[in-house]
Amino acid sequence: MPKEYSPAVLIVDDVPENIQIVAGILRNEGYNMAFATSGQAALDICKNNDFDLILLDVMMPEMDGFEVCAALKQSSESSASATVVFLTAKTDVESAVRGFELGGSDYITKPFNASELLVRVKTHMQLRINQRQLRQMNEAKDRFISIIAHELKGPLVGLNGVLRMVDEEFESLEPMMMQEYIALSRKASDQLLGLIDNLFTWSTLQNEELPFAPAMIDLSGVVAECAACIAPAMSEKRITLHNAVEDGCFIFADEEMVRIVITNLLTNALMFTPADGKVQLSCQVGERDLALSIEDSGVGISEVDQQKLFRIEHKFKHKGTAGEMGTGMGLILSQELVQQNGGTLTLRSTPGQGTVVTLSLPRQRSESTTAQVN
Numbered sequence: 001m002p003k004e005y006s007p008a009v010l011i012v013d014d015v016p017e018n019i020q021i022v023a024g025i026l027r028n029e030g031y032n033m034a035f036a037t038s039g040q041a042a043l044d045i046c047k048n049n050d051f052d053l054i055l056l057d058v059m060m061p062e063m064d065g066f067e068v069c070a071a072l073k074q075s076s077e078s079s080a081s082a083t084v085v086f087l088t089a090k091t092d093v094e095s096a097v098r099g100f101e102l103g104g105s106d107y108i109t110k111p112f113n114a115s116e117l118l119v120r121v122k123t124h125m126q127l128r129i130n131q132r133q134l135r136q137m138n139e140a141k142d143r144f145i146s147i148i149a150h151e152l153k154g155p156l157v158g159l160n161g162v163l164r165m166v167d168e169e170f171e172s173l174e175p176m177m178m179q180e181y182i183a184l185s186r187k188a189s190d191q192l193l194g195l196i197d198n199l200f201t202w203s204t205l206q207n208e209e210l211p212f213a214p215a216m217i218d219l220s221g222v223v224a225e226c227a228a229c230i231a232p233a234m235s236e237k238r239i240t241l242h243n244a245v246e247d248g249c250f251i252f253a254d255e256e257m258v259r260i261v262i263t264n265l266l267t268n269a270l271m272f273t274p275a276d277g278k279v280q281l282s283c284q285v286g287e288r289d290l291a292l293s294i295e296d297s298g299v300g301i302s303e304v305d306q307q308k309l310f311r312i313e314h315k316f317k318h319k320g321t322a323g324e325m326g327t328g329m330g331l332i333l334s335q336e337l338v339q340q341n342g343g344t345l346t347l348r349s350t351p352g353q354g355t356v357v358t359l360s361l362p363r364q365r366s367e368s369t370t371a372q373v374n
Contacts (some may be wrong), residue, residue, distance in 0.1 A: 007125050008032040008050065010079075012037060012042040012068065013087060015024055018110075022087075025114045026121060039063030043071055046079040052128045053080070053121065055108075058088040058095070065104055087112075141163040143240045155293070159188040192266065198333050201260060212254050213350040214341060219249040219258070219292060222280055226262040233270055238272040240278040249283050251290050251361045253341040258361070261345075263336050263356050264330035265294045272355070275296035289343070289360045308337050309347065334359075 004293050009031045013019050019035050026033065032047065036042035039060055046054075055071075058065035071085050086099045086107040099107055105124060108117055162184045166173065173181070187358070204210040222243045234241045251258070269279045277297040284291045331347075338345045342362050349355035 002106055006030060006032050007052045008034070008260060009121070009125075010036065010042065010049075010051045010054045010082075010355065012036045012039070012054065012060075012065070014060040015057075018057065018087070018112075018138060021112060022117065025112070029118075029122070037185060039068040039071075041264070042068055043075075044278045046072060046075075046077050046082075046303050048233075050078040051082045051279045053085065053124055055085050055087055056104075056120070058086050058090060058099070060152070066098060067103045069099070069212060081129055085120065085124060093372065111230045124325070150222055156188075156192065159185055159192070162188070167218055177286045185204045194330075198264070198330055201333055201337075206335070212257070212340065214251055214254045217255045217258070217291060217363075218246045219251050219283065219358075220247045222255060222259050223262060223292065226259060226266055227281065229263070230266045230270060234279065237270065237273075239270065239273050242278065243294065244283050245283040249285065249290055249292075251363055252365050253285055253343070253361045254337075257337040257341060260294070260357060261334040262294075264334045265359070268357075269294055269296040269298065269355070272296065272300075285363070286360075290363050291358050291360045295354065295356045295357055297354045300353050300355055301347075301349040302351050306349060310345075 007030075009026065011019050011033060012035075013022070014037050016037060017035070018111075022110070023033055033043055035050070036045055039332075040063055042054070043057070054067060056065045062067075063071075065088070067308055069086075072080055072082075072084070074080075084104045086104050087110060088095065088107055089095075089110045096107055106120060108120055161179050166178070166181050201210065224234075224244060227241060227243050231241060254345050266279070273279060273296045279294065279296045282293050282295070284293070331345075335345045338361070340358060344360045346358045346360075347355065
């Protein structure tokens with residue numbers, strides 16, 4: 001779960017003293033707690049709040065705990081999925097069974113045993129957190145599968161179409177047209193290879209199977225290699241690539257991971273910068289980190305879309321200036337690789353003016369990097 005996530009608990013009891021007792025037992029656990037002294041008040045609170053756990057008294061006037069649970073589980077409120085634990089003086093089997101049938105997960109008998117209450121709440125809260133994590137993982141998996149299914153299809157359909165035309169018109173094709181078909185095929189195959197490489201690397205990283213061998217490396221050498229590889233594509237699009245990263249910019253990181261990140265960032269800059277634009281690489285040496293910035297004069301990204309760029313569960317798609325289609329996998333992968341090396345990846349962009357992506361990595365072995373290596 002994200003570090004800022006704090007589980008929420010609703011305590012429902014018509015006796016304020018009982019609420020105080022329960023809240024006192026849970027006060028040091030870091031939960032966000034809310035309170036209600038009637039069944040209707042509890043349902044009203046659930047309309048505007050999302051709770052993970054509801055501690056629900058059974059014996060209440062007007063609307064007892066069983067009625068509250070039934071109404072909540074049948075509602076469309078987000079708290080309808082909350083774990084319900086009944087607080088009851090009843091210990092008969094019939095009452096317990098009824099509570100489970102209505103959607104309750106457990107019950108705690110009164111008078112409260114502080115240790116028992118704390119352990120049960122912790123157990124159910126951990127189960128709730130696990131469920132949230134599993135849901136997030138499933139969402140990421142579904143997004144991952146969606147990327148594979150949809151993004152591979154586009155270039156493959158294009159490549160198949162070009163090859164079909166070449167096959168059908170081969171004898172009548174003039175050299176210039178053949179050259180154009182070859183260029184289209186190469187473009188589609190390059191897109192496929194880039195996407196497959198990113199998907200494979202990301203998947204390997206998720207399974208913790210990607211080799212990680214950080215060492216002292218001169219960032220300028222890696223930048224020069226990546227710039228040289230993308231230079232022909234930049235030239236073809238008439239984009240000026242200026243590399244201002246000088247020799248001697250040492251960092252402590254995995255060289256292959258850094259190469260993947262820089263290649264992805266330069267590819268994005270190429271994709272979203274129009275013809276006759278420019279891309280510039282610069283470096284700033286800090287006390288502990290070294291920051292590499294890649295600035296382009298491209299189309300830029302809105303603030304709303306910037307929030308989606310690094311989340312695989314968000315379906316962010318944006319065409320490049322020459323019709324290229326990006327999946328966002330490059331940035332997602334880059335961020336995870338940078339974090340693996342104890343660094344940060346930030347993005348600053350203005351629609352119509354361009355984007356600056358800054359990659360910061362440690363200049364020497366850090367405790368976090370050492371821990372990951374071990």
